[in-house]
Amino acid sequence: MKNYLTLAFVFFLFLSAKATDKDSTVNYNLPDSVKAVQFMAEINVRSINTKKEVFAGIKTDVVRISLESDRKERTVVFEFPESATVTATGLNTDAGEKGEIEWKYNWGKNENYKLLIATAADSAENFSVYSGYIWLPKENKWKLIGTCKINGRWSTIQNPASWFSEAGKGNMQINIGQVWCQGSNGSWKNLKDDTKSAPTINLFGHIDSVVQRQTDIKLIEEAIAAGKTDAKDNAEGIYYKIIKEGTGRQVSFNDTVTVLYKLTLLNDGSLVTEKKDKPDTFSLKRLIKGWQIGVPLCKVGGKIKLVIPSDLGYSIRTRAAKIPPNSILVFEIEVLDAKSPL
Numbered sequence: 001m002k003n004y005l006t007l008a009f010v011f012f013l014f015l016s017a018k019a020t021d022k023d024s025t026v027n028y029n030l031p032d033s034v035k036a037v038q039f040m041a042e043i044n045v046r047s048i049n050t051k052k053e054v055f056a057g058i059k060t061d062v063v064r065i066s067l068e069s070d071r072k073e074r075t076v077v078f079e080f081p082e083s084a085t086v087t088a089t090g091l092n093t094d095a096g097e098k099g100e101i102e103w104k105y106n107w108g109k110n111e112n113y114k115l116l117i118a119t120a121a122d123s124a125e126n127f128s129v130y131s132g133y134i135w136l137p138k139e140n141k142w143k144l145i146g147t148c149k150i151n152g153r154w155s156t157i158q159n160p161a162s163w164f165s166e167a168g169k170g171n172m173q174i175n176i177g178q179v180w181c182q183g184s185n186g187s188w189k190n191l192k193d194d195t196k197s198a199p200t201i202n203l204f205g206h207i208d209s210v211v212q213r214q215t216d217i218k219l220i221e222e223a224i225a226a227g228k229t230d231a232k233d234n235a236e237g238i239y240y241k242i243i244k245e246g247t248g249r250q251v252s253f254n255d256t257v258t259v260l261y262k263l264t265l266l267n268d269g270s271l272v273t274e275k276k277d278k279p280d281t282f283s284l285k286r287l288i289k290g291w292q293i294g295v296p297l298c299k300v301g302g303k304i305k306l307v308i309p310s311d312l313g314y315s316i317r318t319r320a321a322k323i324p325p326n327s328i329l330v331f332e333i334e335v336l337d338a339k340s341p342l
Contacts, residue, residue, distance in 0.1 A: 025059075025163040028179055028191040035184045036157040037318075040116045040199065042177025043067060043162070045109050049171050056164040056174045058115045060157050062150060065115050065132035067107050076103045078132030078145040085151075087129060088324040090144035090316075091208040101132070101146030111137050112177060116201070121154035122321035128153050131318040131325060133203070141207040144316040147324050154321075157181065160191070204315045216309035216328055223266060223307075229330065231307045236293045239307040243332065248300025251338045253292055256283045258337040266307060266328035272320070279336055288313050295333060303334040 030036060041058045048054055048069055055077075057066025063080045082099035089095050093103045107113065114135035121128040131147040162176045179191040180199055188198035206212075220239055223229045231241040251257060258281045263272040284292050290308030298304040308329040310316075316325040323329075 024165075025161050026176065027159065027161045028181075030157070030160055030181060030191070031189075034181055034189055036160070036181040037120065037184050038116060038118045038182040038201075039157050039160045039180070040114055040182075040201070041162050041179040043113050043115055044111065044175040044177065045069075045107075046173040046175060047109060050166060052166070054164070054166040054172050056172065058117060058160070058162050060117055060119075060130075060161075061159040062153070063117060063130045063132065063148070064163070065117060065134070065145065066163075067113065067115075073104060074106050076105050076107065076134050076143075076145055077101070078148075080130060080148040081150060083150075084148040086146060087149050088131070088144070088147035088316075088326055090146060091211055093146055095146060101148075103134075103143070103145050105134075105143075113137065116142075117157065118318035119157055120318050120321040121156070123154045125321075126154055127151045127321060128155070129318060129321050129324065131316075133316070136207060139207055141205060142201070142203050142316070143207045144203075144325050147318065149321075156184065203317045204311065206316050209311055209315070212326055213309060213311050216311070216326075219266065219328060220307055220309065229266070229305075229307055231305045231330075235297060237309060237312055238290050238294050240294055240297055241305045242298065242302065243305055244301075244303040244334075246299030246302025246335060248302075248335075249338070250299050251284075251296045251335060252340060253284055253296050254341055255296075255338040256281060256341070257295060257335055257339075259295075260334045260336065262332045264330045265323070266330050270322070272322045290329065291331075291333075294331075295335065298333070298335050300335050300338050303332065306331045306333065 043056055045056055051071035053070045055066040055068050065078045068075045068077050077100055079100045086095045093101050095101045116133040118131045119128055127149055129147055129149050132145040134143050164174055166172050180188050182188050190196045224232055231239040233240050258279050260275050260279050262274040290312040294306040310326045313329045
């Protein structure tokens with residue numbers, strides 16, 4: 001019975017994409033218990049029988065990302081309120097038009113693309129950021145289209161839906177594959193078929209990662225030359241400076257460390273977070289690569305500054321509202337204690 005209902009739903013969706021209505025939306029029921037921070041769907045454009053503008057994609061109540069085609073070109077478009085601020089863009093994207101970021105990409109028919117919307121909120125400062133991504137099947141990698149900041153809102157994803165729109169007398173046939181939402185606790189929920197296993201999304205080895213790495217290194221070295229940072233030594237791709245020599249043992253990669261720390265962004269010096277009174281305790285193995293490389297350069301009781309390129313930090317992930325994708329991170333870390341595993 002369950003398989004029958006699933007087939008019926010897919011057939012209904014296929015019919016809706018061929019209907020005479022020029023706009024069609026399929027809304028997905030998101031339980032109140034799922035505080036969704038990511039929404040993803042598989043989109044396959046089977047055919048386009050018009051030279052006018054057509055769109056197919058996914059959306060929430062405030063943003064949407066779609067495949068667009070017209071007589072001139074094909075693009076991927078991330079749209080958001082015109083009052084929003086662009087905080088990050090992918091390589092070779094165009095944020096020149098207010099309220100959207102566009103990437104010229106000759107996407108193909110009968111290809112299974114994945115579109116992803118991710119969000120992070122800051123309730124204290126009353127804003128949210130939203131990012132749009134596309135997974136490219138031929139390259140087998142993700143691409144960041146861009147990120148925007150919306151003031152006056154800090155909710156999770158609301159009203160997830162897939163949609164298409166077409167102009168003129170032509171028609172378009174689309175298939176919507178699996179549809180997923182990820183909760184703030186990290187668990188995934190399939191909004192169409194609960195028997196499917198959770199997806200794996202790797203945003204580190206993205207399509208722009210090599211060029212982004214080169215860009216980050218150039219920005220860091222320019223900051224060093226301009227005297228904006230004194231972290232000049234290099235270890236495995238991160239830049240560092242020992243601020244205070246510790247008197248304890250050398251920290252090990254396998255350690256659990258107790259630390260005070262401060263995080264700012266290199267591009268504008270903005271403060272992300274600071275722990276100066278109540279220390280945190282972490283297993284280094286669970287942290288970003290930049291910490292795994294950098295903290296073992298320090299001894300217990302010492303203090304170190306790390307400048308971490310984005311690929312050794314959070315890459316293009318929408319990790320936190322104050323950390324845009326592709327951010328170069330600047331940490332000052334004081335190691336209070338380090339314990340080896342038993």
